[in-house]
Amino acid sequence: MTYEEPPRPERRWIQGVRPVWLPALALAFLQVAGSSVAGRHQPERVALDPLGYALLLAGPALLLARRRHPVAVAAGTSAVTLAYVALGYPYGPVFASLVVSWFSAVVAGHRRAVLVVASVVAACHVLVGQWLYRWLPPSGDSRTTWGQLSAAAAWLLAVLAAAELFRVRRERIVRERRERAEAERRRVGEERLRIARELHDVLAHSISVINVQAGVALALMDERPEQARTALVTIKAASKEALGEVRQVLSTLRAPGEAPRSPAPGLDRLPELVEQATAAGLAAEVSVEGDRVPLPPGADLAAFRIVQEALTNIVRHSGARSARIGLRYLPGCVEVRVDDDGPAVTGGESGGGNGLVGMRERAAALGGTIETGPRPDGGFRVLARLPHSVPSTGAGTPADDSAGTLAPAAEERP
Template identity: 60%
Template sequence: MTEVRDGFAGGRAWQRWLGAPGSRRPLWISSLVVAVIQSVGTNAAAQDQSGRASLDAFARVLLVLGPALLVLRYRYPRVAVFGASAVTVVYFAGGYPYGPVFLSVAVACFAAIVTGHRRAAWSAVGMLWVAHVLVAFWLFPWLPPAGDASPPWFQELGFVAWAVAIIAVSELAGVRREQIIRARAEREEAERRRADEERLRIARELHDVLAHSISVINVQAGVGLALLDQDPEQARTALTTIKTASKEALGEVRQVLDTLRAPGEAPRSPAPGLDRLGELKDQASGAGLTVDVRTEGKRTALAAGADLAAFRIVQEALTNVVRHSSSRTAEVLLRYGTGELEIRVDDDGPAAQSAEASGSGGGRGLVGMRERASVLGGSVEAGPRPDGGFRVLARIPFTAPATVSDAPGGAPDKEAP
């Protein structure tokens, strides 16, 4: 059964009046209103029904007992609907005047259907109708009031129409409630999915920033320690590189954390893109890696998301070369084709001894690159080359094509031979 605490359809006014789950009004208030309507309405209707039994103390208890059961209509809907129907049957069998005694059954039936207990509601209403037919057309000679006669059959059609109307309205409300609950569940699932995607995005950003910068710092720290006594000037250069890399890393991490503290606000500084490949070359050079960047095809500007993904893929690929390859050279090729940018990062390998000893294969870097490309409808392939070394090949579609004549940052393209 669907959780009833999620509320039900039927309009906010009905929801407040009936004290439905999710409303702040307690159930006893609406039950009290039903009891007053049944008692006062039946008193008024009895004035024109002199042939029926008079409203004695037992009848008044029955008029209140049915509404009292409505307090249970959402916690125990079966008990409420069958109980209200049974009380109404006893009221009919007593020969008391007709009136709004059906109201408690209608409310209980409504609550049972909108909470998913359709079979109980239909069975209770069917039981009430069968009992009414037996009392009105068969058992009336033995039941009060004395001298009562069988009513015409067309009056029974009114009872049937009332029952069908109550069930139809309740079914419509139940269907609407299920639609609202389903839509709410879909919205919550979409929100959870967006939160997961945002968490993955932030994790990729932090991984790419920290992995690259810490790799450079690690290499330069080793160089500085090795040359501290032999070549102090070279050690100073290594320390300067560490300072620069750590400062840039802190700036990018702060930018990522700012998006967490103030979601929806524009970032204070633009996200990195391919126009910062020169910085990657300098950082890699400081780590002892010579990088050759080449461009083929007509330079095409990328949308911000695609530009950031391209930059991070190159950054992670170069980081892996620094961390896991013995090669001290790498080649980055940017090929602008029809509708997509192809990024190829090659190194001559083989794997560094430290990487082989630890069994590390790049950690989450390759996974992050594939996730970045797949979000944009692209792909990333990585693996050993047939002639030795390692290759990362990424394809990123143009999401906002706009041709520019110069390379990002105003530098002219360097055409491949």
Template identity: 60%
Template sequence: MDEQRTHSGDGPLRGRGGPAPWRHGPAALRRWEEWVERRGLPWASTLAVTVFVQVGSGFAEHAQLEYRAKLDVFARLLLLVASLLLLLRHRHPVPVVYGVAAATMVYLGAGYPYGPVFFCVALGVFAAIVAGRRWAAWGAIGMLWLGHLLIAHWLYRWLPPGTDHGASWGGELVVAAWVVAIAAVAELARNRREQWAKERVEREQAAKRRADEERLRIARELHDVLAHSISVINVQAGVGLALLDSDPEQARTALTTIKSASKEALGEVRQVLDTLRAPGEAPRAPAPGLDRLPELVQQAASAGLTVDLATEGKRVELPPSTDLAAFRIVQEALTNVVRHSGSRHARVVVRYDGRRNLELSVDDDGPASRGDAGGSGNGLAGMRERAAALGGTIEAGSRADGGFRVRAVLPQRHEAKEGSP
């Protein structure tokens, strides 16, 4: 994972091919990231660290005059190098953390006073670990700590200022505790950053799934609307052409049916498209449901299909999604009878099974015809998708007597399972 991180040339550390992972973190971190991104390099924070280190080291010098060397030009330059390297800590965290550690080790080896220079090391280590370069950070810490042990417990005899004495091992334990604390805080920040990045990816994937599901729903809706209406239009157009010369009145009736079916199809298509233009708004017209089955039967009759409609059980109020799915399933089943069956008679039964399931069955006597009204072959797949989306099932197949049956079972309270009232 560490090797997959890249560094942007105009802002904070970024993941490859996407926005910075802290984008969805707390507001303070998000504002900080945006501020850094606008400026390209953390000039303000680096300048503040530089001033703090230079001024603080001056105070440390007065407190350690007895056993540490005075700050001279070389010491000030080392402090300046350690501070200014932090300007590149987001773009090049590995060279920066090693550079700061090296400058600090030379500073300590020259006998200059302990002080805020360690703040530069802490900030460099923090930036490297947060950037995912933890081994580089630990390597720089190890290098500096080993160098300090050699200087404080052995080499101090030969190094300036000459008046220094060896450090206590108890002090080394305090330094170790500070190192572990800095690394722990950096690891916590890194873990939170990765968590925010993961949550951002999950949100994007969820949004993509919702968009895909919405596209599928719209495609299914358009298919059901257009397939039924165009099948009716196709049949009536054939009747009109056949009777245009021999029976003008019947041809006129066919054209009237074509006009009515096309008008209704345009209205339903417009309703579907309105949901695309104004997402989130309530539809201007109610979605069709089982209460419109008589209209569906009348349309089928205009296409030459006689439909017997029966209702069994006590009717209950259905959720809108279930009501719409039930209507579309019956509509598609009747459309398939018009297209693919040689029978001109169909039976539709709507059965309410107490408060559990809604059962739909559409039967025709067959046999299958060779003609095709230009269907896409997605009718049964669309019905199964509608039923599955509600937790229901679809069975479709030939009967033993040569007819064809479509049977759907839909939960009557699907929305209640999702927590809806």
């Protein structure tokens, strides 16, 4: 597990949202300094006076409230800019506050309101340039041509189009980040489910063997100590194997992304399951039909766990002392079958586990099927069909055995 140092307080504005006053301060300096310099080259315009400087500072001041009231700020900066132009002050970067306020309002989702404000600004600009210029400073000003009005309208449309493109791009980035975060949460949940399923299969099988052998040891401790000793040896071996498998599963929590130190179990370890079942008093026979084909890691692990869980259920929930394991290699899939002759044990603890649910999840994650239930002639059957090829999924890979969702209700054999 890695420790990530939290951001320092002095860097909070760099890593997060910038302070709202920073752009406003920069725009205030730009508009005042830029307009002062531009006024020297526009002698026909009105020289800047206290009212002109106040209008230049009013726009940036209004931007301080653009995050809380974007539409009102857009309308206010538009009114200030129109007043500055209508009073005949020099042209310059006075339009910067207008552009920033429109951008902020459009990005905040108020596109229609900004369109209304822009329409009013355009109409007022036409009104001033075509009619009111006679009574407004500077004196002797001429009528604005339609070419100039068209250029101003095109400039306004360009600002609105750029703001809309920026809004769309920002929303796409936010959506992609949200989708990545959801995929990561889903991956973490699936990994937890996989680890829980592995722990259930390992512990249920091993503890069932230990429980049976402990009962045998207690019953034979006084009369047949040698057989009791054999049972204790079996308990030691089963507990050692369980600890090894639990350590292997939990190692993924301590070092995520690293390869396991030992390979995941598969059908090549089927003889070990048979030996453990025999030590628990269950005679298991294995039959194989068809030519063996190598299975993908996910399918090999799923087949092993299904057989392991089926034998565990027989030991815990059935009165049968024998089981038959059948492997049948068919074109495109492998068929795993586990039968016992029953009958089901009554009055015992069921454990309330998720054994049969876990079997179905493993098979479904690989695109396979599983059937469980009583046989017509008595006993119980588990029949799984797992494909040779692994289907691809968007959330996880079946080789990791991480697909599927835990069913709400636990299910065990009757």
